[in-house]
Amino acid sequence: MLIAAAGYIINDYFDIKIDQVNHPEKVVLGKVIPRKTAIIAHTLINVVAIALAGSVALAARHPEWLALQLTCTALLWVYSTTYKRRYMSGNIIVSALTAFTVVALFVYEPRLHLAAGAPLTRSRAALSSLPVWILAVYAYFAFMLTWVREIVKDMEDIEGDAVDGCVTMPIKRGLGYAAWFASALAALAIIPLVIWGVVLLQYEYTMLGTYILALLALPLAVWIGYLWRGPAGPAHYHAASRMLKVIMLLGISSLLIYKFQ
Structure with a gap:
């Protein structure tokens, strides 16, 4: 959480010029905060984060784990300074870092290592002993939806990005191409959700399976239709971005249902 917070700070620091064009009323740096x-x-928050990660790594006798947090910190820096302004690479970095918050559990939770090697059988007990597959779906969902949202944000901020010399997908390929690409990614996110929702229902995880189908897969399909409705302007893409935030929150909330069941 601290590393993500520091990443937001440094991103705002290097995006002042862009934000002054796209969201002048929201600019804080240089006005309220020097x-x-x-x-x-940014530096202090990262130091605290690395210290916490280091204490966990040392306690577990795996000092190499600290490389994970150091890599995330470095990627957030180069994203803000360089890759954010390059075609697609910045979107993929942010998406990968978001998915990594789930993937990191595979490193820090030894029981998942045992679960990953266990045979998959058609029983509810077997499924409950293999959370590794559940987490894989969450990681994929986080990656795809973050990538979609990053593209939509680029569509919303196309004017300011162009002023700053960014080469985002909407700038290089146009808004129409970016909309098609985002829709395709959203569709690729829906497919495993539907499959996994049906699998969960077969394993008698009725509440979680229904939740995934009704509150994740269906809203995402509706979102694709919404993206193509309305004027192709910042306000429309801002609303689409907010809708994705809600869907992502619903995705995170489904973990509570999985825990309950």
């Missing part, structure tokens, strides 16, 4: 303070806060 830019120097932002850099200091």
